[in-house]
Amino acid sequence: MHADTPGEFDIIARYFTRHSARRDVLLGVGDDAALLQVPADRRLVAAMDTLVEGVHFPAATAADHIGYRALAVNLSDLAAMGAEPSWALLSLSLPNAEPAWLQGFADGFFGLAARHGVELVGGDTVRGPLVVTVQVLGVVESNGILKRSGAQPGDLVYVSGIPGEAAAGLNVIQTGKAGSDAAMQLRQRFERPEPRVELGRALRTLATAAMDVSDGLLTDLGKLCRASGCEATLNLDLLPASLLMRTLYDAEATERFALAGGDDYELLFTLAPERVAEFEHVVSPLALCTCIGKIARGGQAPGTVTCLRNGQTVAVNAPGFDHFARQ
Amino acid sequence: MHADTPGEFDIIARYFTRHSARRDVLLGVGDDAALLQVPADRRLVAAMDTLVEGVHFPAATAADHIGYRALAVNLSDLAAMGAEPSWALLSLSLPNAEPAWLQGFADGFFGLAARHGVELVGGDTVRGPLVVTVQVLGVVESNGILKRSGAQPGDLVYVSGIPGEAAAGLNVIQTGKAGSDAAMQLRQRFERPEPRVELGRALRTLATAAMDVSDGLLTDLGKLCRASGCEATLNLDLLPASLLMRTLYDAEATERFALAGGDDYELLFTLAPERVAEFEHVVSPLALCTCIGKIARGGQAPGTVTCLRNGQTVAVNAPGFDHFARQ
Numbered sequence: 007m008h009a010d011t012p013g014e015f016d017i018i019a020r021y022f023t024r025h026s027a028r029r030d031v032l033l034g035v036g037d038d039a040a041l042l043q044v045p046a047d048r049r050l051v052a053a054m055d056t057l058v059e060g061v062h063f064p065a066a067t068a069a070d071h072i073g074y075r076a077l078a079v080n081l082s083d084l085a086a087m088g089a090e091p092s093w094a095l096l097s098l099s100l101p102n103a104e105p106a107w108l109q110g111f112a113d114g115f116f117g118l119a120a121r122h123g124v125e126l127v128g129g130d131t132v133r134g135p136l137v138v139t140v141q142v143l144g145v146v147e148s149n150g151i152l153k154r155s156g157a158q159p160g161d162l163v164y165v166s167g168i169p170g171e172a173a174a175g176l177n178v179i180q181t182g183k184a185g186s187d188a189a190m191q192l193r194q195r196f197e198r199p200e201p202r203v204e205l206g207r208a209l210r211t212l213a214t215a216a217m218d219v220s221d222g223l224l225t226d227l228g229k230l231c232r233a234s235g236c237e238a239t240l241n242l243d244l245l246p247a248s249l250l251m252r253t254l255y256d257a258e259a260t261e262r263f264a265l266a267g268g269d270d271y272e273l274l275f276t277l278a279p280e281r282v283a284e285f286e287h288v289v290s291p292l293a294l295c296t297c298i299g300k301i302a303r304g305g306q307a308p309g310t311v312t313c314l315r316n317g318q319t320v321a322v323n324a325p326g327f328d329h330f331a332r333q
Numbered sequence: 334m335h336a337d338t339p340g341e342f343d344i345i346a347r348y349f350t351r352h353s354a355r356r357d358v359l360l361g362v363g364d365d366a367a368l369l370q371v372p373a374d375r376r377l378v379a380a381m382d383t384l385v386e387g388v389h390f391p392a393a394t395a396a397d398h399i400g401y402r403a404l405a406v407n408l409s410d411l412a413a414m415g416a417e418p419s420w421a422l423l424s425l426s427l428p429n430a431e432p433a434w435l436q437g438f439a440d441g442f443f444g445l446a447a448r449h450g451v452e453l454v455g456g457d458t459v460r461g462p463l464v465v466t467v468q469v470l471g472v473v474e475s476n477g478i479l480k481r482s483g484a485q486p487g488d489l490v491y492v493s494g495i496p497g498e499a500a501a502g503l504n505v506i507q508t509g510k511a512g513s514d515a516a517m518q519l520r521q522r523f524e525r526p527e528p529r530v531e532l533g534r535a536l537r538t539l540a541t542a543a544m545d546v547s548d549g550l551l552t553d554l555g556k557l558c559r560a561s562g563c564e565a566t567l568n569l570d571l572l573p574a575s576l577l578m579r580t581l582y583d584a585e586a587t588e589r590f591a592l593a594g595g596d597d598y599e600l601l602f603t604l605a606p607e608r609v610a611e612f613e614h615v616v617s618p619l620a621l622c623t624c625i626g627k628i629a630r631g632g633q634a635p636g637t638v639t640c641l642r643n644g645q646t647v648a649v650n651a652p653g654f655d656h657f658a659r660q
Contacts (some may be wrong), residue, residue, distance in 0.1 A: 029597040032376065036560070038544050039380035039412040046373035049359065052454065053366035054422040054468055058461030093382040097424075097466045127379065130466070134385030139424045139457070139466040141381055146368070154364050182594050217365050233363070242593070 017103055017131050021112040022096065028125045031093065040127035042093055048145035053083035059136035064179055069107045071197040072102065072138060073114030075129070078144040079220065081122060081201035082271040086218040088152040088210030089144040091203060093127045094119065097141075099134035122203055152209060152216035152275070157234035160277040161214050163299035166202055168248045169223045171195040173267020174255060188253035195250075199271035205293045209275055212285055216275035222266045224311055226274055232309030234276075240299040242315045242322075265313075265322060276301055344430055344458050348439040349423065355452045358420065367454035369420055375472035380410035386463035389507055398524040400441030401464060406547065407469035408449060408528035408551045409598040413480040413545040415537030416471040418530060420454045421446065424468075426461035449530055479536060479543035479602070484561035488541050488603040490626035493529055495575045496550045498522040500594020501582060515580035522577075526598035532620045536602055539612050543602035549593045551638055551649065553601055558628070559636030561603075567626040569642045569649075592640075592649060603628055 023035050034040035036178045038290050044050050057076050059065055077094060096115070119126065124142070175196030178189045202218075209216055215234055220228050224240070242261065251260040277285055289295060299311075313322045350362050360368035371377050387391055399435050404421060411418045423442070446453060451469070502523030505516045529545075536543055542561055546553050551567070558565050570590065578587040604612055616622060626638075640649045 013434065018357075033478070039378045039416065039471075041414070041478055042379060044371040044377050048471075050369040050371050050377065051366045052420070052422060052468075053455050054424055054466075054472065056424040056426055056457045056459050056461075056466065058426055058459055059462075061461050083365040087368070093379070095468060097381055097383040098463055099383055099385055129381050130383045132383050132385055132388060134383075134388050134464060135463045137385075137461060139381075139383065141379075141422060141468045142468075143379065144366075149481060151360070151368055153360065158576040163624040165625055193599040198562060223649065277391060 011193055014131055017108060017139060021108045022126060022129070024116065024126065026125060028092070028123070029234045031125055031127055034125065034127045040093070040095070042127065042143070044145060049148055049151070050143070051084055051089035051144045051146050051151070052314030053080050053137060054141040054142065055083065056137060056139040068088060069110030074118050075110035076138040076140045077115050077118050077142070078122070078138055078199050078201050079208045080140045081124070081203055082199065082218040082220070084142055084144045085203045085206030086152060086199050086216050086273055087146065088206045088216070089146040091122050091124045091142055091144040093143045094124050094127055095141040096113060096129035097139040098129070098131050099137040100131070101133070101136060130202060131213045137163045146210070151210055151253050152206065152213055154215055154217045154230050155232035155300045156215040157230060157236050158214055158278065159236060159277040159301055159303040160299040162282065162297050163227065163238055163240070163274070163301060164254055164295045164297050165219065165223065165272055165274050166205055166293045166295050167270060167272035168294070169219060169270050169272060170260065170263030171248055171271040172252060173263045174251045178254070183254060184272060186253070188250045192250050192254070196269060199269065201271060202273045202293060205273055205289065207274070208289050208292055212281055212288065213275040213277055216273055219270045219272050219274050221268045223274065224265045228311050229311045230274060230276070231304070231311060234301070236304045236306045237302045237308060237310045238299050239302060239311070239312045239314055242313055242320070244296065246294065246296045339457055344435060348435045349453060349456070351453065353441065353452060355419070355450070357456055358452055361452065361454045367420070368420070369454065369470070371472060371653055374475060375542065376475055376478070378411055378414050378416035378471045379468065381406050381468040382406045382410065383464060396437030397441030397602060400438035401445050401525060403443050403465040403467045404442050404451070405526050405528050406598060407467045407545070408530055409526065409545040410529045411469055411471045412528050412533030413479060413543050413600060414473065415533045415543070416473040417534065418449050418451045418469055418471040420470045421451050422468040423453055423455070424466040425454035426464040427457050427458070428460070428463060432482060436602040473537070477538055479533065479540055481542055481544045481557045481560035483542040484557060484563050484628045485541055485605065486630040488605055488628040489609065490554065490565055490567070490601070490603055490625050490628060491622050491624050492546065492550065492599055492601050493532055493600035493620045493622050494597060495573045495621070496546060496597050496599060497587065497590030497594045498575055498577060499526060499596040499598070500590045501578045503596060505581070510581060513580070515577045519577050519581070523596060526596065528598060529530040529600045529620060532600055532616065535616050535619055536600070539608055539615065540602040540604055543600055546597040546599050546601050548595045550601065551592045555636045555638050557601060557603070558631070558638060561628070562635045563631045564629045564635060564637045565626050566629060566639045566641055569647070570639055571625045573621065573623045577597050599658070
């Protein structure tokens with residue numbers, strides 16, 4: 007190995023130990039485990055997501071995007087519960103310890119962590135293939151949390167942001183459609199998804215159900231419906247238009263990205279019709295949210311999502327992302 | 334893929350969803366995050382460790398050993414803090430979804446989890462190289478926790494179990510020294526380390542400092558001393574004798590395993606001399622613990638460990654495990 011390559015303990019000391027800003031961190035990085043103070047009137051929320059090189063991001067992805075993304079996808083899970091993120095643990099399996107790579111990764115990770123007041127309190131650094139696992143801990147008030155299972159027949163279905171742009175961004179990277187402003191902005195949507203933490207906090211006592219869109223809108227809406235014992239209609243005419251996607255792709259590809267593309271990390275949620283006015287007032291300033299469908303009573307097959315175009319049922323083939331799906 | 338291969342959601346449903354036994358799990362596997370209730374008078378303890386195939390365990394290791402071990406090394410971290418384990422999250426990166434492998438892994442993981450009353454509440458299953466990350470959450474009383482940094486000059490140094498047997502067990506596997514009872518038992522010490530949770534709980538208000546031995550006794554004692562701003566003497570004549578190791582290895586190899594071998598997951602701790610009588614009474618029935626040295630004032634180089642044999646200082650070359658060490 008290169009003589010400047012830092013050892014495991016140097017890596018932790020040099021790149022992953024920061025001055026503690028949170029008073030609820032009684033013991034952070036450096037001991038066998040972290041010691042944390044959860045407020046007595048709060049409940050603990052825990053999520054963990056893994057990114058594998060070549061599976062969740064292309065092999066050439068810059069280190070700062072990987073660091074950012076590994077935290078962002080976890081913050082998105084907490085956002086989907088309406089929780090406030092507090093602490094993170096990081097497991098980094100690395101083929102080698104390249105200082106520039108480590109610095110980039112740390113910059114991406116800590117930049118996003120600082121914006122959300124999240125502190126890194128522990129983890130592990132090992133030699134192996136490039137695999138990043140982040141675990142985020144947060145807290146939520148005891149009078150309610152957002153679940154997937156709360157949707158009721160008659161509720162309206164909303165999504166934040168513009169579904170599909172992250173998947174289009176990945177396609178831009180994979181096919182080398184570089185150069186244009188639209189390509190750059192779509193790429194950014196894949197590389198720097200914005201976890202909707204503030205939106206999730208605002209929805210906590212407003213929405214009946216929520217989840218984040220990570221495996222594709224159609225698949226994820228199906229999961230929400232299954233968890234709620236309901237069905238849903240999804241009105242394709244209501245999908246928010248993406249000028250960025252339409253600059254580079256035709257209408258068919260754009261719709262496929264919107265329905266089947268993963269990686270958006272936007273929130274999908276349901277709202278009782280009588281809460282819409284309050285919702286518009288409170289939530290609209292935080293993020294673009296679009297009503298795209300409606301929850302219906304679950305029939306023979308809860309979880310079914312029926313797509314409509316011009317008021318007519320249409321068949322859509324848009325399987326979501328499943329790592330172990332039969333090919 | 335094989336037609337019987339389960340999909341990602343099937344894997345979670347079939348192998349990693351168990352009936353909830355803990356009333357403090359308000360929402361477990363199946364939503365975007367878990368919702369947990371930390372008792373108001375307890376603090377939260379969080380640890381995360383990663384095992385990579387070919388790095389932390391040989392490629393041919395049986396799935397149940399991997400599942401057991403991934404949880405055990407994390408429980409060991411909590412034991413080292415004197416905490417009570419409560420919940421776990423599991424990230425499993427797998428090259429393929431082989432039902433027999435998954436069943437074995439789940440058996441190993443849940444078998445150990447059940448013994449400690451730990452519930453799996455979330456995680457991630459992705460396709461990739463075989464990398465397992467477990468995150469364990471536990472709780473501890475607010476009147477004290479075991480840290481690495483509490484050792485004082487004059488304290489006695491203790492270790493539980495018989496250091497080196499796990500490393501010898503790995504050597505048995507790697508060199509194919511099969512057949513004998515001693516080989517089988519050493520192998521077991523590597524494959525099924527016993528996390529010292531009960532011992533850690535008993536030491537919580539007795540020991541001045543503690544950590545678990547994962548990178549080698551000498552390295553880890555050095556870390557404890559550095560964290561405490563002290564030095565230590567380690568009396569080689571006091572190392573607990575291993576009949577198992579001596580059956581298969583000479584005295585020199587046995588000592589090298591004891592000092593430099595990682596993977597023991599025993600507890601290394603320090604005790605004020607005036608607490609020894611109480612310690613003997615309370616702790617001795619829980620695990621074999623041996624006094625192996627003494628803490629001294631930190632001089633020019635806190636963290637220094639001086640080895641003694643027959644009362645004389647001896648030089649020992651036993652570097653501990655560092656994934657990114659210069660080779």
